[in-house]
Amino acid sequence: MVKSGCYEVVIFYTFIFNIKDGCTSPKKHSPAHELFYGSFHIKNIKFCYKTYYKMNRGCFSLRTMSLFILFVTSFSVSVVSAKSAFSALETFLKTPELSCANVGILVQNIDNHKVVISYQPDKVLIPGSNFKLITTAAALTILGPTFRFETPLEYDGTIDSQGILHGNIYIVGKGDPTIGSEFFPSDHFIQNWINAVQKLHIRSIDGKVIADVSAFDSEVIPPDWVWEDMGNYYAAGVYGLSLNDNMYRLTFQTDSVGTTPKIINRSPDYHSMIFHNELKASSNPADLSYLHGAPFSYERTITGTIPANRSSFVIKGDLPNPPLALAGYFTDQLKKAGIYVSGDPTDSLPTTSHQRILFYTQYSPELSEIINITNHDSNNLFAEHIFKQLAFTQFSVATRQEATLILKKFWASHQFDTTTLFVEDGSGLSPFDGVSPEFFVHLLIFMRHDNPYGNLFFQSLPIAGENGTLRNFLANSPLTGKVFAKSGSIKRVLCYSGYIHFSNAKEYAFSIMVNNFYGSPTVVKKAIEKLLLSLQ
Numbered sequence: 001m002v003k004s005g006c007y008e009v010v011i012f013y014t015f016i017f018n019i020k021d022g023c024t025s026p027k028k029h030s031p032a033h034e035l036f037y038g039s040f041h042i043k044n045i046k047f048c049y050k051t052y053y054k055m056n057r058g059c060f061s062l063r064t065m066s067l068f069i070l071f072v073t074s075f076s077v078s079v080v081s082a083k084s085a086f087s088a089l090e091t092f093l094k095t096p097e098l099s100c101a102n103v104g105i106l107v108q109n110i111d112n113h114k115v116v117i118s119y120q121p122d123k124v125l126i127p128g129s130n131f132k133l134i135t136t137a138a139a140l141t142i143l144g145p146t147f148r149f150e151t152p153l154e155y156d157g158t159i160d161s162q163g164i165l166h167g168n169i170y171i172v173g174k175g176d177p178t179i180g181s182e183f184f185p186s187d188h189f190i191q192n193w194i195n196a197v198q199k200l201h202i203r204s205i206d207g208k209v210i211a212d213v214s215a216f217d218s219e220v221i222p223p224d225w226v227w228e229d230m231g232n233y234y235a236a237g238v239y240g241l242s243l244n245d246n247m248y249r250l251t252f253q254t255d256s257v258g259t260t261p262k263i264i265n266r267s268p269d270y271h272s273m274i275f276h277n278e279l280k281a282s283s284n285p286a287d288l289s290y291l292h293g294a295p296f297s298y299e300r301t302i303t304g305t306i307p308a309n310r311s312s313f314v315i316k317g318d319l320p321n322p323p324l325a326l327a328g329y330f331t332d333q334l335k336k337a338g339i340y341v342s343g344d345p346t347d348s349l350p351t352t353s354h355q356r357i358l359f360y361t362q363y364s365p366e367l368s369e370i371i372n373i374t375n376h377d378s379n380n381l382f383a384e385h386i387f388k389q390l391a392f393t394q395f396s397v398a399t400r401q402e403a404t405l406i407l408k409k410f411w412a413s414h415q416f417d418t419t420t421l422f423v424e425d426g427s428g429l430s431p432f433d434g435v436s437p438e439f440f441v442h443l444l445i446f447m448r449h450d451n452p453y454g455n456l457f458f459q460s461l462p463i464a465g466e467n468g469t470l471r472n473f474l475a476n477s478p479l480t481g482k483v484f485a486k487s488g489s490i491k492r493v494l495c496y497s498g499y500i501h502f503s504n505a506k507e508y509a510f511s512i513m514v515n516n517f518y519g520s521p522t523v524v525k526k527a528i529e530k531l532l533l534s535l536q
Contacts, residue, residue: 085117088534093119095527101517106437107510107535110445110499116508116535121438124420125513128488129378129469130440130495131428134421136371136460137443138410139386140453142393145368149176149389151241153196154356163203168343170356171326173213173240175398177385178364179326180244183373189362193330194337196360208343209331210350211323213240216388217399220295222425224432231293231300233316235429238384239295240398241323244268245381247316250302254281254310261306261313270325276301281308291317323347368456375460375486376468380427387426400425414450416442428488437511440497444509448499461485461498474529478536485510492516494524500535508535 093103106121108114151174157167178184220237221230229235236246248268252261259281266273279289282305293300298320306313319325327345334341364370367386374382391402404423412418422434447454462468465480469487473496474480485498497511512531517524 084534088531089117089119091534092527092531095524097517097519097523098514098527099518102515104437104513105511105531106441107508108441108445110448110507110509113445117531121441121511122420122436123513124422124434124436125495125515126431126490126493127428127433127435127440127497127513128490128493128495129380129428130486130488130497130511130513131426131433131435132375132378132383133440133443133486133497134411134435135383135387135407135426136374137447137451137457138407139367139390140371140457141451142390142406142410143367145366145371145453145456147367149178149364149385150174151176151179151362151364152358153193153360153362154358155200156354156356157207159200159202163201165200165202165205165207167205167354168207168210168350169197169205169330170210170212171241171323171330172215173211173323174215174392175238175240175385175389176362176364177242177245177382178370179242179362181242182245183377183379184365184369190330190333192362193360194333194339197334197339198337200359202339204340204342205334206342209327209334209341209345211241211327211345211347212349213323213347214349215392215397216240217397219400222400222430224424224430226431227292228290229429230295231291231317233318234380236318236322236381237295238381238388239322241326242381242385243270243319243322243326243329246319246322248319249314249316250275252279252306252310252313252315254306254308254313257281257283257308259308264312268329270328271298271320273320274299278303280305282306283308287313287315289315291315293317293320296321321347368453368460371456372460376462378469378487380429383427384425411443414446416446429490431490431493435513437497437513440511440513441509444497444499444511448507448509458484458499462487473525474532477529477533479533483532489521492518494521494528496528496532500532502536 102123102125103119104121104123104125105117105119107116109116152172154170154172155165155167157165159165179189216239220239225235233247248266250263251265253264254261260277261279261281263275263277276299279302282288284305285307287306289302289304289306291300291302300317306315324345324347327347331341331345370382370386373379374386388398388400388403390406391398393406395402403426407423408418408421411421416439420436420439422432424430424432447457451457461484462470463481464470464473464483464485465475465477470483470485473487474483479500482501483498485496488495493515494517495513500508500510512528514524
């Protein structure tokens with residue numbers, strides 16, 4: 001039996017140098033015998049290495065001249081012996097649900113950078129919500145932890161001696177996702193806005209409340225989000241102005257299995273909406289319902305199942321037009337406060353512009369607080385708004401393309417290989433995002449050692465077995481409370497990237513990414529847990 005500790009292990013290395021083709025591999029070898037691999041450069045020559053317990057003398061097929069070098073070396077393996085690491089990796093890869101899966105793994109000691117386990121670490125895979133690590137780490141550094149979103153209130157026209165505003169009030173959208181958010185319930189924003197209007201001695205508005213979202217482009221949903229997601233609360237769009245997490249709740253009453261549940265309430269009720277209810281009551285206790293609908297459309301189709309025989313069951317959908325909802329809500333509240341508004345709320349700007357006067361600015365909580373929720377609760381809405389906010393650092397209008405440019409430029413400036421970074425959104429909901437485990441581990445080590453906001457980033461991560469999206473991950477295990485990580489899951493995707501703390505003060509950064517597994521995600525999750533537990 002090999003005990004944990006620090007050992008000198010003799011390993012056979014196979015190096016292949018290919019002048020044109022980059023790295024190649026032996027034709028015949030078992031991936032299970034491959035423990036580590038990677039590459040290094042000497043001047044302009046790139047060497048790729050793979051590590052085996054047994055030297056494989058398989059033939060090589062190279063289109064151009066190659067150099068084959070064998071030599072023996074020794075190195076130190078920390079905490080986990082090479083044999084136990086190899087055994088744990090081999091067991092994980094033999095999980096039946098992974099037989100056709102794409103897998104990438106890298107576990108690395110943060111202090112000495114020694115590799116503990118590596119399997120296809122440079123393979124680009126779909127990350128799911130692991131992508132939030134890339135967005136939030138960059139935003140903390142670029143914008144700073146004390147950054148606050150701003151929402152100015154402005155008016156045009158004149159205020160006469162009777163307190164009548166002959167003009168409009170504008171809510172200027174600059175991307176704050178926290179207005180009316182249930183994650184910041186102490187923010188009584190609407191009363192503050194009414195107080196600001198009253199301080200101007202305005203008693204009546206001969207005009208409208210206008211939602212101005214001109215600082216954002218019209219693409220509120222990334223074009224490659226899937227139809228199954230659009231219309232649901234977790235796929236709410238980025239409109240420039242938000243309200244109540246851009247979400248509403250539908251309450252149903254259900255009868256026996258197979259019957260159609262009845263809608264008994266919608267809250268908040270900002271818009272008139274049409275629901276095509278194809279939902280069914282089921283014996284399954286889980287919420288398997290989906291709402292389908294496009295942005296700015298007030299029709300939704302509801303499919304799937306919810307539990308039978310419930311007097312009340314709630315599902316959540318996305319607001320079709322949050323800026324207009326916010327303008328309408330402000331108008332209603334002004335009227336309730338005794339301030340008459342003659343015009344209907346709108347999200348269209350006047351054809352002729354007039355000079356505006358700023359009279360109030362709404363500030364969000366600090367970015368570090370928003371990022372805590374983004375990573376802890378895997379909040380897509382917050383992640384997408386943080387992502388688009390990056391565009392404002394160099395551009396006057398926020399677009400997804402410009403935010404992507406800023407994000408990739410940031411990571412490239414810190415010597416990250418952005419050829420393994422494919423950006424389609426800021427949250428990871430897109431199935432076309434792509435990242436390698438190597439990129440994630442590099443990021444995690446960078447944030448731990450080389451970034452002044454590393455501790456804030458670390459504190460935003462859920463804790464295994466205790467809270468957030470890791471509440472049920474590694475629960476009641478020796479690693480409960482010792483793994484700080486981000487999970488990522490969409491259809492046939494399960495990923496975990498983060499840190500492992502050990503009682504002897506040693507710390508690992510890890511990224512385990514699995515795409516296109518079959519069967520139950522629960523089984524794959526347990527296999528990942530077992531692999532991490534083997535690292536103790």
